[in-house]
Amino acid sequence: MMLTANQLIMLKTSSLQSLYMVAFSTLLTTVLGVPLGVLVVVTRPGQILESKLAYRIAGFFINATRSIPFPIFIVFVIPLTRFLVGTAIGSTAVIVPLTLAAVVFMARLTETALLEVPFGLIEAAQAVGASRRQIVRHVMLPEAMPGLIMSVTITVITLISYSAMAGAVGGGGLGDFAIRYGYQRYQTDVMWVTVVMLLIVVQGVQLAGDHLVRRFSRR
Amino acid sequence: MALIEIRGLTKTFRGRGQGPVEALTGVDLSVDEGEIFGVIGLSGAGKSTLIRCINLLERPTSGSVVVGGRDLAGLSRKELLAFRRGMGMIFQSFNLLSSRTVRGNVAFPLEVAGAPRAEVEKKVGALLEMVGLSDKEGSYPAQLSGGQKQRVGIARALANAPKILLCDEATSALDPQNTGAILRLIERLKNQLGLTVVLITHEMKVITEICDRVAVMESGRIVETGRVIDVFAQPRHPSSRSFVEVERTSRDEYFRNSYKPRGRLVKFYYVGDVVAEPLVNALIRLYDVRVNILQANIDNINGTAFGTMLVDLSGDPGSVSQAMDFMRESKLRLEVLETSAEAGSEAGPGTTRDGADGGGDGVSSVRKQSNDNQGGPG
Ligand SMILES: Nc1ncnc2c1ncn2[C@@H]1O[C@H](COP(=O)(O)OP(=O)(O)OP(=O)(O)O)[C@@H](O)[C@H]1O
Ligand SMILES: [Mg+2]
Numbered sequence: 001m002m003l004t005a006n007q008l009i010m011l012k013t014s015s016l017q018s019l020y021m022v023a024f025s026t027l028l029t030t031v032l033g034v035p036l037g038v039l040v041v042v043t044r045p046g047q048i049l050e051s052k053l054a055y056r057i058a059g060f061f062i063n064a065t066r067s068i069p070f071p072i073f074i075v076f077v078i079p080l081t082r083f084l085v086g087t088a089i090g091s092t093a094v095i096v097p098l099t100l101a102a103v104v105f106m107a108r109l110t111e112t113a114l115l116e117v118p119f120g121l122i123e124a125a126q127a128v129g130a131s132r133r134q135i136v137r138h139v140m141l142p143e144a145m146p147g148l149i150m151s152v153t154i155t156v157i158t159l160i161s162y163s164a165m166a167g168a169v170g171g172g173g174l175g176d177f178a179i180r181y182g183y184q185r186y187q188t189d190v191m192w193v194t195v196v197m198l199l200i201v202v203q204g205v206q207l208a209g210d211h212l213v214r215r216f217s218r219r
Numbered sequence: 220m221a222l223i224e225i226r227g228l229t230k231t232f233r234g235r236g237q238g239p240v241e242a243l244t245g246v247d248l249s250v251d252e253g254e255i256f257g258v259i260g261l262s263g264a265g266k267s268t269l270i271r272c273i274n275l276l277e278r279p280t281s282g283s284v285v286v287g288g289r290d291l292a293g294l295s296r297k298e299l300l301a302f303r304r305g306m307g308m309i310f311q312s313f314n315l316l317s318s319r320t321v322r323g324n325v326a327f328p329l330e331v332a333g334a335p336r337a338e339v340e341k342k343v344g345a346l347l348e349m350v351g352l353s354d355k356e357g358s359y360p361a362q363l364s365g366g367q368k369q370r371v372g373i374a375r376a377l378a379n380a381p382k383i384l385l386c387d388e389a390t391s392a393l394d395p396q397n398t399g400a401i402l403r404l405i406e407r408l409k410n411q412l413g414l415t416v417v418l419i420t421h422e423m424k425v426i427t428e429i430c431d432r433v434a435v436m437e438s439g440r441i442v443e444t445g446r447v448i449d450v451f452a453q454p455r456h457p458s459s460r461s462f463v464e465v466e467r468t469s470r471d472e473y474f475r476n477s478y479k480p481r482g483r484l485v486k487f488y489y490v491g492d493v494v495a496e497p498l499v500n501a502l503i504r505l506y507d508v509r510v511n512i513l514q515a516n517i518d519n520i521n522g523t524a525f526g527t528m529l530v531d532l533s534g535d536p537g538s539v540s541q542a543m544d545f546m547r548e549s550k551l552r553l554e555v556l557e558t559s560a561e562a563g564s565e566a567g568p569g570t571t572r573d574g575a576d577g578g579g580d581g582v583s584s585v586r587k588q589s590n591d592n593q594g595g596p597g
Contacts, residue, residue: 123276124314128328128379129303138327142318218359219317 037110094171113147153209260436307376482533
């Protein structure tokens with residue numbers, strides 16, 4: 001299986017584009033998705049910041065976003081993307097829909113992880129006079145850490161797969177490369193190389209995630 | 220005024236599907252400074268809800284909780300956090316942070332209170348020593364036994380030097396040996412640190428081992444309150460009686476069903492110093508009665524002896540009632556469980572009239588107090 005010099009350069013560019021898109025959206029997703037997940041949990045009935053309104057609004061926003069298929073979602077958020085990035089085309093622009101879609105995904109995963117923390121631990125913290133902020137920072141998040149790491153792992157892998165659709169708006173990346181050369185121009189070699197590369201990356205991410213989960217598990 | 224004053228406390232939970240649940244109904248309770256106050260009740264009686272109202276983990280629906288002269292209802296959010304630091308709580312399921320070591324768990328309340336690092340280090344060391352866990356400071360909760368976990372729980376609860384310790388079924392998840400050890404630890408720390416302890420349990424053993432006073436709960440109400448020795452020696456409410464007598468009544472039942480008394484099947488209850496007096500001996504010497512001891516037992520209730528004795532008292536009817544009066548005068552409580560056909564059909568502790576007695580030489584499968592029937596009535 002040999003790629004031409006030209007193809008190798010394209011492969012390199014695509015890889016860097018993918019890395020750029022995935023890295024940035026992962027960062028943004030984590031920074032936004034975890035707090036959103038926390039919000040959904042603490043505003044639940046019976047929880048430390050119970051609020052029906054906040055809980056319902058957050059829940060609706062998450063469900064609404066998740067119900068739109070990603071390719072349609074990219075198009076759907078173009079006005080917002082233009083507003084934030086200045087253009088709707090290119091790798092940077094793709095980060096907007098990628099992040100938005102993944103944030104709500106991450107929020108749900110965070111919610112699940114946080115709900116695993118026994119409420120008794122929160123009560124024990126309340127009993128010693130911990131504030132709500134302290135409970136989130138020093139009880140809920142650390143106790144849910146293995147679950148949160150697993151959530152980030154799943155999110156990264158999802159982002160890698162979503163980013164393959166970035167080609168639709170000129171975002172480039174490995175997925176786009178595979179489709180344009182491997183599929184549309186029948187260069188099967190190119191497709192195989194990218195598929196194997198993606199496979200290795202996804203495996204690597206999963207292994208790294210599992211390793212971290214083990215390191216943080218104390219139960 | 221008592222350290223903890225609860226008046227007319229009611230708590231209603233909005234039911235999940237099956238309508239509202241009234242967990243507490245007009246509860247009045249006062250806990251004095253320096254005592255160990257126990258609350259006993261069956262599952263669902265409302266014990267946890269009650270104890271959780273003392274540090275406002277649960278908001279009362281109505282009624283007042285006053286601690287150290289402060290009505291908790293008037294506390295702002297910030298004041299409540301500070302107030303809770305003056306109160307420690309331990310739990311049945313320990314509720315330790317699995318992500319922190321033993322040291323980290325004990326340090327948690329101090330960190331929350333914003334104590335400087337050096338102080339945290341020092342205090343945690345002292346606390347771990349106090350509960351006997353210095354060698355486990357680097358372990359995670361998952362690596363500890365139940366008894367050790369509860370010790371961590373106790374150290375954590377006492378980290379901010381509270382005056383009050385709340386124990387919600389603190390020993391219910393432990394085996395008898397660890398239960399004893401934890402109870403003794405609580406008692407020692409109470410004396411050492413001048414704590415006031417409120418503990419809830421469903422086991423009478425826990426109450427008799429360390430509590431000074433007890434409240435018995437049933438369906439959201441307190442049905443009886445008093446010194447443990449009094450409630451134990453003479454429970455007034457059926458619910459208290461069932462806690463006190465689970466074991467004993469089953470033994471009584473056995474004798475009631477399978478033993479035919481010659482005279483009267485009488486149960487003596489005696490409390491405190493009376494235990495040391497040779498009353499049975501006096502009884503036999505002074506009255507013309509036969510005493511067949513079927514069962515005798517002495518419990519130690521938080522330092523006071525409490526005994527029960529089941530005897531078959533037979534002989535001349537007049538002598539038997541005189542003997543019973545003598546025992547009553549000696550500060551024993553009596554209960555006539557059964558009277559043989561020949562001895563008359565009347566029963567009850569106040570009985571003085573008697574029928575004829577069958578006599579015989581009193582052979583019993585259990586234990587027999589031999590007597591040599593000397594001396595007449597005194
Ligand atoms: N958060 C809640 N929501 C609804 N009902 C509740 C809640 N907490 C307690 N209850 C109900 O209130 C009643 C008293 O419960 P509580 O936990 O105080 O009992 P308990 O005496 O501590 O029992 P146990 O020995 O089982 O712990 C029960 O009927 C229980 O179902
Ligand atoms: Mg309970």
